[in-house]
Amino acid sequence: MKILLTAITALSFTIGSVPARAQQNLDLGPAMVRMAELEIDPAQLDAYKAILAEEQAASVRLEPGVLMLHSFAIAEDPTRVRLLEVYASKNAYESHIRSPHFLKYKTSTEKMVRSLRLIDAAPIILCAKSSGSPSGTAICLSPDK
Amino acid sequence: MKILLTAITALSFTIGSVPARAQQNLDLGPAMVRMAELEIDPAQLDAYKAILAEEQAASVRLEPGVLMLHSFAIAEDPTRVRLLEVYASKNAYESHIRSPHFLKYKTSTEKMVRSLRLIDAAPIILCAKSSGSPSGTAICLSPDK
Numbered sequence: 001m002k003i004l005l006t007a008i009t010a011l012s013f014t015i016g017s018v019p020a021r022a023q024q025n026l027d028l029g030p031a032m033v034r035m036a037e038l039e040i041d042p043a044q045l046d047a048y049k050a051i052l053a054e055e056q057a058a059s060v061r062l063e064p065g066v067l068m069l070h071s072f073a074i075a076e077d078p079t080r081v082r083l084l085e086v087y088a089s090k091n092a093y094e095s096h097i098r099s100p101h102f103l104k105y106k107t108s109t110e111k112m113v114r115s116l117r118l119i120d121a122a123p124i125i126l127c128a129k130s131s132g133s134p135s136g137t138a139i140c141l142s143p144d145k
Numbered sequence: 146m147k148i149l150l151t152a153i154t155a156l157s158f159t160i161g162s163v164p165a166r167a168q169q170n171l172d173l174g175p176a177m178v179r180m181a182e183l184e185i186d187p188a189q190l191d192a193y194k195a196i197l198a199e200e201q202a203a204s205v206r207l208e209p210g211v212l213m214l215h216s217f218a219i220a221e222d223p224t225r226v227r228l229l230e231v232y233a234s235k236n237a238y239e240s241h242i243r244s245p246h247f248l249k250y251k252t253s254t255e256k257m258v259r260s261l262r263l264i265d266a267a268p269i270i271l272c273a274k275s276s277g278s279p280s281g282t283a284i285c286l287s288p289d290k
Contacts, residue, residue: 023206026277033217035227053270057285060272061168064279069272070215070229072178075265082180082266084215084229088279120220121227125198127205127214130275132171132284134209134233139277140202 023138024130028123031067031141032093036083037117044112045079051112052081055105063099065092067141068126086126086141168283169275173268176212176286177238180264181228189257190224196257197226200250208244210237212286213271231271231286 040048056069068086073079087093096102123143129136185193201214213231232238241247268288274281
């Protein structure tokens with residue numbers, strides 16, 4: 001993949017269609033954006049994080065409608081976990097919560113999660129490097145692009 | 146760009162290096178992840194969001210070390226804005242806050258922001274579709290990959 005991307009970058013420079021500092025603006029369409037605030041049992045935190053990470057990766061890999069799943073802990077209290085979830089549509093979310101990997105996560109972490117608060121969000125703009133690394137192209141998703 | 150990406154996808158399938166449900170796992174290295182919680186003057190909310198969106202797009206487009214800047218409002222109170230910020234390193238962040246586009250944002254929104262809380266975060270895993278759309282490859286960044 002790395003080789004392919006390098007080739008593409010070279011090609012882009014050659015034909016001039018993608019400048020070195022390109023940006024793609026995409027329409028978020030009917031995307032569903034949500035934040036989750038969780039509190040995890042400290043004794044089970046490592047196990048929880050491993051199960052969560054596996055579930056996130058499987059969801060973004062296997063489900064076309066799961067666009068982003070980002071998780072992090074609050075540095076000063078790592079038992080407080082936050083998620084930013086972006087689904088292509090409400091339907092994509094409904095399909096996600098019926099997926100085998102989500103159901104496995106839900107069942108296996110049931111006794112690890114002390115509290116869960118789901119917060120509906122209205123996206124302003126979501127910008128990231130396409131490749132996840134400094135050489136990537138900027139891709140910005142917003143409700144009005 | 147779209148044509149190029151289509152060509153790449155076709156090529157990938159042909160040579161078999163990137164299966165349709167591929168996932169790339171990348172090391173976050175010394176990345177700095179942070180959340181910002183802001184409260185915005187309701188009378189200036191639209192202006193604030195426009196300036197913020199412009200600054201985010203410029204930062205991810207122009208600065209190699211700005212990996213992600215995602216912003217959204219809490220649906221039930223859109224004056225409460227949240228940001229998830231991912232920088233490749235502390236140095237990348239230091240460079241970011243000295244950039245012309247960040248300084249312009251900071252100056253022009255000074256009287257729009259009623260409160261600002263910065264929260265250091267410990268990333269668990271950040272997974273997203275590479276292209277920002279359902280057909281993208283899953284890219285997951287984590288501290289131990």
